[in-house]
Every structure is written in structure tokens, then in C-alpha cells.
Amino acid sequence: MKRIYAPWRHKYVSKTTRSGDRKKQKKDCVFCYKFKSNEDKKNLILKRYNNSVIIMNLHPYNAGHLMVLPCEHKAELSDLSSKVRSELINVVNIAIEALKKTMNPDGFNVGINLGMAGGGGLPSHLHFHVLPRWTGDTNFLATLDDTKIICSDFDEIYELLKKELKNKKIK
Secondary structure, three states: OOOOOOHHHHHHHHOOOOOOOOOOOHHHOHHHHHHHOOOOOOOOEEEEOOOEEEEEOOOOOOOOOEEEEEOOOOOOHHHOOHHHHHHHHHHHHHHHHHHHHHHOOOEEEEEEOOOOOOOOOOOOOOOEEEEEEOOOOOOOHHHHHOOOOOOOOHHHHHHHHHHHHOOOOOO
């Protein structure tokens, strides 16, 4: 069995964990901390909606890797109202459309990892991943040298997406 290790993420993920506490609390949540701040650019927040937020992933798997999160600190979709769940999927669609317009990807991976066993690195605050993909966007460097090439400037992507999302409203 092949395994993919991402040890550089441990420091970020473990910031929000208290020893022995598997149900990370709101006060320990890196997302909730960012949402309280007024420093959207520093925290990579692209757009705030009534009940959800679009944020760039600090540790992207690809250029333009976004996350869509509820403002509420909830671990399960069933913990959210139908109104918030509906807004989340609409905002995921807005994120996809913004990425299409600004980055011209060939496709997308969109998903949610529920719980630690489901792959959730920060399972107490559910979030959708929206990853733009391009034909041939994988290469041998990740296998040979634990290196992922992201050939786009992080700050430029932020500015492009911020501008594109500025007037995007939920329909």
C-alpha cells in the first residue's frame, strides 16, 4: 500500500488540538479564530456570506485550493440548519465559478472529509474543499522528493479571486 505523507501540515493542524481532546472546541479552532479577526487578507479569507466563508487553503494541494466553511463551529452537516447547508452548496458553486473564470482549470475535485477517519485534519469545523485541476497537473517530484510544485503566486491568486468574488451574491 502506498502512503502519502504531509508532515508539514502537522504544526498547523495540531495548533487547534488540546492533548487528549478529540472533540476540538470552538475556542481552539483555527477557523473560528480567523473568522473573528478583521484581517481577511492575512487570514486568506476571500468572501464572507451570511452563514459561510470562502477561504484559501494555507496548505494547498493545488494552486487555487479553496475551502468553504459554515460560520458556525459544527462538525457534522446534520448539525447545521437546512438554510446553512443550502447556502454552503451555493457558495461552493460560486467558488467553482470564480475559479473557472480566473484560473481556467480543466476540472475540479470538490469534497468534504467528515471525522478523523474520513480524512478530516480539522474535523471539528466541517469544510468543503474546492480544488481546481488541470490535465497533467501531477508529476514525479511529489514521489521522488516530497515536493509539490505550485506554479502560481499565492498573493496573485488571492487578489484575482478576491476581485472576482467581490460582487458575487447567492442567487
